[in-house]
Amino acid sequence: MSPKVTKEHKDKRQAEILEAAKTVFKRKGFELTTMKDVVEESGFSRGGVYLYFSSTEEMFRRIIEAGLDEGLRKLDESAENRNVWDTITSYLDGLTEGLRGAADTLAPVQFEYLVTAWRNEERREYLEKRYDLFVTRFSKLLQKGIDQGEFQPLQPLATITKFFLNVNDGMIQNALYFNEDKADVSGMAEAAKLYLKTVLQVNQT
Structure with missing residues (x-):
């Protein structure tokens, strides 16, 4: 063979x-x-x-890595065919739609894994590396927007990215715990767009 x-x-x-x-x-x-x-x-x-x-830990990490890598790859590919601002808003719209069935996905399991990481040093260090990877890659995407004349950010890119990540996780968490009206995922997505548009000083001309 x-x-x-x-x-x-x-x-x-x-x-x-x-x-x-x-x-x-x-x-x-x-x-x-x-x-x-x-x-x-x-x-x-x-x-x-x-x-x-x-171990199941090794399996779950492989699944987490594949999901994150795929998500970042799609963002990068999307930004090749449109401006960065449209890529970000399209991602938020897609997240809103995708969270309608969040309870039937791996999202609850990922939150379970994250919540217990604080008491497991090796797991915490692993998740910290994945967090740093997202911050680096998304900051790079924002930098592309700056280079293309789309953005003039009011805060450091890493700070904007971390805020965006917290909103992203909050949207997922609300979708898991509450009904659609209480979670108000679409409202949170619009609020995220408003923050990003303001802090990035988006130039849409």
């Missing part, structure tokens, strides 16, 4: 295991999910699963 086929087989098997893990995480949450659960859900042997993943 050629190395290329071997890699394709490995990637396919890992993807299948992660899909099984997602199903269990959604059903049981992060803390209660065991490797045995994932083995049973995947239909593979115990050794077949452990060949690729040593």
